[in-house]
Amino acid sequence: MSTTVSDFVIDRIKAWGVSRVFGYPGDGIGAFDGALGKADGSERELEYVRPTHEEIAALMATAHAKFTGEVGVCVATSSPGAFHLLNGLYDAQMDNQPVVAIVGQQGLASIGSFTQQESNLERVFADVACYVETVATPDAVGVVVDTAFRTAMLRKQPAVVVLPHDVQAMAYEAPAAEHWVSRSSDVAPSTRIVPPQDQIARFAEILNAGERVTFLVGAGARGATDLVLEAAEKTGAGIITALRGKDVVPSDVPYHTQQVGLLGSRPSLTQIKECDTIVLLGSNYPYGEYLPASGQARGVQVDIKPEQMGLRYPTELNLWGDVGATLQAVMPLLRDKQDTAWQEKLAGEMREWEAEMHRQAEVAYDDGVNPRRVIRAVNERLPEGVTVTCDAGTTADWYGHHIRLRRGMHGDMSGRLATMLAAMPYAVAAKFAFPDAPAVCTIGDGAFQMLGMNELITVKKYMAQWPNQQLVIVVMHNDDLGQVSWEMRTEDGNPMWSGSQDVETMDYAGYARLLGFEGIAVHSDDEVDAAVERAFANPGVTLIDAYVSRNVPPLPPHITAEYAVNTAKSLLKGDPAELGVIKDSAKAMAAEAVERVKGALGRD
Incomplete structure (x- = not known):
């Protein structure tokens, strides 16, 4: 029975289906x-999970929402703790995730008085939150908490409840x-919105008329895989997945050409250039710039976020609805196409692309391990049910190019915000969400040094709870x-600047061993397979410290003239890694050229 406002909030959080919160304390x-x-x-x-920093708590709440479909909840104290939540809440906002933050505040009488740790939290959170309100009386706590959860769920955005200390x-x-x-009511709203029938019929007409249909599938289609x-x-459609939608479509679907863009595949680029119909699903x-030319393809978008439709491509039909419910409604109106030439073409190109990715992973570099070889070795050994997280940076390129998620696997990252360090809290949140399953975190040393290293301490604290x-x-x-x-090189034609770019080296494997975990250092390509094999043979925590080349180019599926010219400009201006960049880029492009020739000749 609730006896205080805080007791009520706890009971109400549970009533909204939440069993775990991520928090950091303070007065x-x-x-x-x-x-x-x-x-x-x-x-x-x-269940109260306390990581090492409020930013991590908010990122974990966002990851929990992504992996489970539930509302993520984070808790922090007033001013400094509240401010630290912002980056994780912006991750939720920009990736359309329902998160509720419970934030402390100084007593009611102090508000506006410039006292210790008192700040205008409603103004602070006004941009990031779809709803932010201070609970001023016990009578108001129910409606504020319920509105926060309901709004977060409906709008798929973060909401903030501010609790002054005395009100608590x-x-x-x-x-x-x-x-x-x-x-107020604590009943969750339905989000299974279906567009009107006349729009469903028009959707079917567009799909039935298309000869080369492409589905671009995002994380908003989770739960609608089948x-x-x-x-x-x-419809004979080919499938491209956005990076956050990588786990929506199993990798063994032959006409699933993975991602598009800088970290995408050449068959996906084929789809974009040659499709006559493109359907954006969630x-x-x-x-x-990686969508079809205007007028090339008929465009349809299906999304639960109406304000995010029709932004990137001049679509002729925008359907406000849940992806699964909308597809279910249109299915009876679709004609079975007998011509599978489009899908077969894409499947053939995808086989060629996979061969090229294999060849790129085999290239040897003088200044360190080929990072592609490391991620390929990880991909080859992914256990069933695993969750794979990747960080912003080149790890996202290698994740897009080499990780292939099978049905039942999960994968995610900080998407539109693309904040560094998220891969670690995401992986730890996955261990809480799926305690019976393994997890893999791929992260750069810069991101790991930010706050990622700290989360090994969180892992040490909680891992005994995970079966x-x-x-x-x-x-x-x-x-x-x-x-x-x-x-800096490819976009601006500037040389890499060591003053901003260098990361102080350290023994990451030794740090892991210091905490009682397995730490494996990899210094050469011929050590990669054994190291990854050893990591997946260990039932506990393993850190692979891969000393990789810094000059391996994250080659796009088609090297544009601008990309090449700007890189050349940067080298002419005196890039400190000039020789390595030239040599390693040449090796990567040579590997790409060999595969193109083989493909043209029809040879393996």
């Missing part, structure tokens, strides 16, 4: 934390039927903020 949220402690071990208990400890009674008092595949079979794919304790962390150790170095 501004102290009474609420005390109530959490008192509920510990009782039927009112909420106030006595709570269920509100009576009085003026200005809301007696419907996506059924629709593709009926994707706000941000790179318009399956296997967690493999792959650190790409090149002492460079590699993606930014390449962006």
Whole structure:
């Protein structure tokens, strides 16, 4: 029975289907934390996971929402703790995830008085949150909490509940039927929106008329895998997945050509250039230059976020609806196409692309291990049910090019925000979400140094709770903020600047061993397979410290003139890694050229 406002909030969080929160304590949220402690071990208990930083707590809440489909919840104290949540909440906002943050505040009488750790939190969170409100009285706590959860679920955005310290400890009674008092509902809303039937019929007409249909599938199609595949079979469509939608479509679907763009495949580029119909399913794919030319293809977008439709391509039909429910509605109107030439062409090109990726992973570099070889070795040994996370940076390129997720596997990252370091909290959140399954984290050394290293401490604290304790962390150790170095060269024609790009080296494998984990250093290509084999043979935590080349180019599927010219400009300006960049880029492009010749000649 709720006796204080904090007790009520705990009970209400549970009523909304939440069993786990990610938090960090402080005096501004102290009474609420005390109530959490008192509920510990009782039927009112909420599992409380405390990582090493509030930013990590918010990223873990976002990852929990992504992996489970539930509302993620994070908890922090007033000003400094609240501010630290922002990056993780922006990750939720930009990737359309329902997250509720419970944030402390100084007492009501202090608001606006410039006292210690008092700040205007409603203004702070106004941009990131779809709903932010301060609970000023016990009578208001129900409607504020319920509205936060309901709005987060419907709008797929973060919401913030601000709890002043004194209000947290106030006595709570269920509100009576009085003026200005809301007696709110804790019933979750339905989001299975289906467009009107006339729009469904138009959708079917467009699909039936297309001869070379392409589905661009994003994370918004999670839960609709079978419907996506059924629709593709009926319409003869090829499938591209956005990076965050990689796990929506199994990798063994032959006409699934993986991603498109800088970290995409050449068969996906073929789809974009040659399709006559493109259907975006639950994707706000941000790179318009990798979508068809205007007027080339008829365009349809299906999304639960209406404000994110029709932004990247001039679609002729925008359907506001849940992807699964919308596909289910259109399915009876689709004609079975007998001509599978489009799918067969894409499947053949995908086989050639996989051979090229294999060859790229075999290239030897003078200044370190080929990072592609490391990720390929990981991919070849992925166990069933695994969750794979990747970080922003070149690890995202290798993840897109080499990781192939089978049915039942999960994969994700910080998408539109693309914040560094998210791969570690995502992987740890996956261990909580799926404690019976393994997880793999791929991360660069720059991101690992940010806050990622800290989360090995969190793993040490909680791993005994996980029936399956296997967690493999792959650190790409090149002492460079590699993606930014390449962006400086290819986007701006500037040389890599050591003052901003160099990462101080350290013994990451030794750090893992210091915490009692397995640490494996990999210094040469011929050590890669044995190291990865050893990591997956270990039922516990393993860190692979891979000393990789910093000069391996994240080659796009088609090297544009701008890419090549800007890289040349950067080298002429005195790039400190000039010789290595020239040699290693030449090797990578030579491997690509060999595969193209083989493909043209029809040879293996």
